[in-house]
Amino acid sequence: MNPTTVQLLYTLETTLVFSIVTIGVYLSFRVLRFPDLTAEGSFGLAAMVGGAVLISTGSPLLGLLASVATGALAGVVTAILANVVRLPTLLASILTMIMCFSVGLLVIGQPSQTLPDRWILASLLSWIDSPIARGIIGAGAVVALVIAALILFLRTGAGFILRARGENPDLTRELRHSLVAWDVVGLAMANGIVGLSAALFAQRSGYSSINMGRGGAIYALAAIMLGETIFPNRTMLSAMLACVGGTLILQLVRLLALNLGMPDGSLDLVTSVLVIVFVYLAKVRGHLGENVLEKIRMQAG
Amino acid sequence: MAYLTVDNLSKTFTTPGGREIHALSDVSFSIEERGRILSIVGHNGSGKTTLLNCIRGAFPFDHGQVIINGSLSNHGRKVVSVFQDVSIGVVPSMTALENLALVQSGRGLGFLWSLPGRRYRQSIQEFLREADLLERFETFENTPVSELSGGQRQQLAIVMAMMREPTVLLLDEFVASLDPTVKQEILTWTKAWVRRKNVTTLMVTHDHALAEAWGDMVLELTDGRVTRFAGARGDSAGQAR
Numbered sequence: 360m361n362p363t364t365v366q367l368l369y370t371l372e373t374t375l376v377f378s379i380v381t382i383g384v385y386l387s388f389r390v391l392r393f394p395d396l397t398a399e400g401s402f403g404l405a406a407m408v409g410g411a412v413l414i415s416t417g418s419p420l421l422g423l424l425a426s427v428a429t430g431a432l433a434g435v436v437t438a439i440l441a442n443v444v445r446l447p448t449l450l451a452s453i454l455t456m457i458m459c460f461s462v463g464l465l466v467i468g469q470p471s472q473t474l475p476d477r478w479i480l481a482s483l484l485s486w487i488d489s490p491i492a493r494g495i496i497g498a499g500a501v502v503a504l505v506i507a508a509l510i511l512f513l514r515t516g517a518g519f520i521l522r523a524r525g526e527n528p529d530l531t532r533e534l535r536h537s538l539v540a541w542d543v544v545g546l547a548m549a550n551g552i553v554g555l556s557a558a559l560f561a562q563r564s565g566y567s568s569i570n571m572g573r574g575g576a577i578y579a580l581a582a583i584m585l586g587e588t589i590f591p592n593r594t595m596l597s598a599m600l601a602c603v604g605g606t607l608i609l610q611l612v613r614l615l616a617l618n619l620g621m622p623d624g625s626l627d628l629v630t631s632v633l634v635i636v637f638v639y640l641a642k643v644r645g646h647l648g649e650n651v652l653e654k655i656r657m658q659a660g
Numbered sequence: 661m662a663y664l665t666v667d668n669l670s671k672t673f674t675t676p677g678g679r680e681i682h683a684l685s686d687v688s689f690s691i692e693e694r695g696r697i698l699s700i701v702g703h704n705g706s707g708k709t710t711l712l713n714c715i716r717g718a719f720p721f722d723h724g725q726v727i728i729n730g731s732l733s734n735h736g737r738k739v740v741s742v743f744q745d746v747s748i749g750v751v752p753s754m755t756a757l758e759n760l761a762l763v764q765s766g767r768g769l770g771f772l773w774s775l776p777g778r779r780y781r782q783s784i785q786e787f788l789r790e791a792d793l794l795e796r797f798e799t800f801e802n803t804p805v806s807e808l809s810g811g812q813r814q815q816l817a818i819v820m821a822m823m824r825e826p827t828v829l830l831l832d833e834f835v836a837s838l839d840p841t842v843k844q845e846i847l848t849w850t851k852a853w854v855r856r857k858n859v860t861t862l863m864v865t866h867d868h869a870l871a872e873a874w875g876d877m878v879l880e881l882t883d884g885r886v887t888r889f890a891g892a893r894g895d896s897a898g899q900a901r
Contacts, residue, residue, distance in 0.1 A: 514758075516765030516780075523751045523762055530749060533740075534763065534824070593804075 366618075368491045370610045375498035376559045377579075378606040379505055381586075383552030384579035385602050386509065387434075391545035392525035393441075396452040398553045398579065400459025401433035402572025405554035407463045410474050410567035419479035423558040430554020433459055434546035442539040463569035471568035478562040498559065505552060506599045512548075513595055521545050574627065581634040582606040588641040609633070661730060662690035664828065664860055669724035671710055671884075683710040684721070685884045691877070694729070694827075695858035697851070699875030701868055707884040708864040712830045715862065716741050728828055740826035742817050744833035749817035750805045756816050757801040760784045763823045787823055791853050811842035818850055822857075829854065831863040847874060 360368075380398060387395035409426030413419055433455055440451035464470060480497030487493040512518045523531045524541040531538060553575075561567035586605025590597065609630055616629045671684040684707045691698055702708050714721045716739045725732060728739070742749060750759050761780040788794040797819070800812050808816065814834065821829060831850075835843040851874065854861050865871050871878050880888035 516761060519751075519754065519758055519762040519765050522754060526751045526753060527748075530751065 365491070366614060368495065370614050371607070372491065372494040372498055372563075374603070374607045374610045375495065375502050376556055376563065377575075377610070378502055378582070378603040379556035379559070380553050380575055381579040381582045381602040381606045382502075382505055382509065382599055383430075383549045383556070384576055385583050385599065386552065387546055387549035388580065388583065389598070390513070390522055390525050391542065391549070393542065393546060394449045394452065395434075395437060395546060395549065396449065396576045397433050397437045397455045397459070397546070397550050398576035399572055399574070400456035400463075401430045401550045401553050402557045402560075402575045403567075403569040404433060404459040404463045404572075405430040405550075405557040406561040406567035406571055407467045407472065407569055409554070409558040410472050410561050411467055413474055413477065413562065414472065417475065417477070419477045419482060419562055422562065423479055423555065426554040426558035426561070427551045428554070430557065431547040431551035433554075434548070434550030435543055437550075438539070438542040438546045442542055460569055467569070470570065471566060473566050474561060474564075476565055478559075480559065480563075494563065501555070501559065502603060505555070506596070509599065510595050517544070578609065578630065579606075581630060582609050585609060585634055585637050588637045662692050662727075663694040663696075663729055664691040665725075665727040666690070666711075666715065667725050667727065669711070669714055669721055669726065671707075671714055671719075671721045682884050683707045684714065686724070687711060687881070687884070687886055688724075689879055689886060689889050691860060694860050695855070696877065697854065697861045697863065697875045699871030699878045700862060700864045700881065701866065701871045701878060702881035703866075705883075706881040708881055709832055710884075711881065712741065712832050712862065712864055715739060715828070716830055738824065738826045739828045739830060740821045740824045741830040741832060742814075742821045742834045744836050746810065746813040746817050749820060750813060752806040753804060755802050755804050756797065756808065756812070757781070757784065759805060759816055759820060760787075760801075760823060763820050784823075788819070791819070791822065791849070793819060793849065811838050811846070814838060814842075815846060818846065822853060826859055829859050829861045831861065833864055833866070836866070 380402065384395070384398055387393045387397075405426040408429040409422040412425040413422030416422070436458070437452045437455040440446045440454060441448045444451070446454065478494075480501070481490070481493055484493045484497050487496060513522060520531065520534075520536050521541055521544060523534070524536070524538060524545065528538055531541070553572075557567075557572065560571065582605035583602055584605070585608055586601030586603075587598075589608065590601040590604050612629060612633055613626050616626055617623070621629065667688050669684055669687040670682070673681045673683055675681065687707070700708050700711065713719055715726050751762060754762065757780075761784065764780055764783060785794060788797050793815075796815070800808055803812075805813060805816065818834070835846055838846065847870075853859075863871075863874060865874075877889065877891050879886060
């Protein structure tokens with residue numbers, strides 16, 4: 360396999376693992392409509408806790424479950440800070456994010472740790488010889504499962520309440536559902552999904568670090584906006600596939616920038632400029648579309 | 661004892677500049693029997709919507725009380741509202757059927773975790789059939805609310821209110837922005853349902869002719885005070901007090 364193909368395949372694998380974070384952030388930002396930056400800290404904390412469990416038990420599954428639970432717990436803390444302590448939602452998530460860094464250092468006692476070579480997807484798909492094929496197929500299956508489970512959930516009664524809580528809190532209150540409870544459910548789910556991605560990332564990398572999620576929520580948000588701009592969506596499925604698409608484009612741009620010899624430190628700048636350009640173009644396109652429609656309406660009388 | 665009593669209700673708002681606006685001043689009236697329809701008319705700023713908001717417990721009032729079937733209104737009564745702004749009562753990204761299922765989802769764990777294809781659809785269809793609205797809804801039940809016409813959205817909001825089995829239904833200019841044909845259809849089947857289910861209904865409107873034709877009684881508000889309370893077409897199932 361030539362180096363470019365290998366690079367592309369690894370980028371695809373990274374995209375699939377990271378798109379799980381994007382889907383989690385989509386759940387909090389777009390479905391629950393809660394500006395939640397908890398993922399910045401919950402990702403690293405989940406990776407550290409899951410890593411510690413993997414080291415002590417030797418079980419990648421237990422490590423993964425611990426990461427999911429840690430992420431979910433961070434989401435619950437944000438929901439409580441926002442609803443019970445009544446902090447502004449963004450501040451609540453930023454405080455949880457900061458606390459995640461400290462808690463990770465206090466609990467684990469070090470900022471990073473080396474993990475045993477036990478990636479859960481490698482264990483489950485041991486019948487596939489190629490490690491990269493194993494990673495892509497495994498991560499792809501996890502992404503498909505997460506999307507399927509979320510879509511199914513969002514079509515249950517509980518899912519309807521969660522969506523209503525985001526879109527029409529007054530109606531949700533009128534229907535006598537607790538906004539606090541559904542914030543807790545939604546943010547626990549969103550950050551639990553982030554924790555799942557953190558576990559896959561850490562186990563695949565062979566190490567975990569409290570800082571490995573820094574920039575993650577913003578990056579995921581950029582992927583969501585990029586996905587929505589390039590792949591306009593009408594259904595829940597297309598919205599989630601757009602999350603994967605947006606993540607893939609960002610990863611490809613970063614790969615291209617690296618191959619063009621741009622310094623590693625400039626990648627965030629490239630990502631930000633790309634998002635600004637695409638979102639601006641989408642707005643211009645929207646305005647042009649509206650103008651054309653207006654002309655048609657006027658002509659129609 | 662009257663079914664619904666509003667007794668000496670007063671509500672004052674204070675503007676950011678410190679000026680006090682008396683939205684309601686000692687408003688008193690009663691509806692003697694359950695299932696009666698009261699039309700509330702008045703000019704803009706006369707206190708109609710404030711009165712409905714006080715009855716539904718949306719904000720506290722300065723003094724007075726609202727008694728429904730013997731107990732104070734803000735103690736868990738099923739007082740359900742439909743507003744002129746249809747976006748208040750629906751979830752735009754969900755389909756009409758999903759919005760109806762949302763109302764059902766408050767009915768216990770079974771509804772909470774079941775999918776629309778199963779228990780939901782069956783109970784929703786039963787409700788719509790009973791209300792004689794099944795055919796009307798089947799044409800747009802799988803359409804997202806954001807793509808429905810204003811009339812369809814308002815029909816959905818009314819049915820969502822009906823499904824909550826209200827004891828008192830508050831309709832705030834609920835057909836004001838609809839075209840005459842749709843408006844007449846909605847008024848007809850809403851009234852038929854209200855009559856069949858014996859639901860006490862208060863409807864706010866600017867339209868005096870509609871108020872007289874639709875209500876059993878008409879209450880007129882002027883500057884926050886009751887200036888008229890009369891039975892429409894000679895009905896006298898309530899009184900100003």
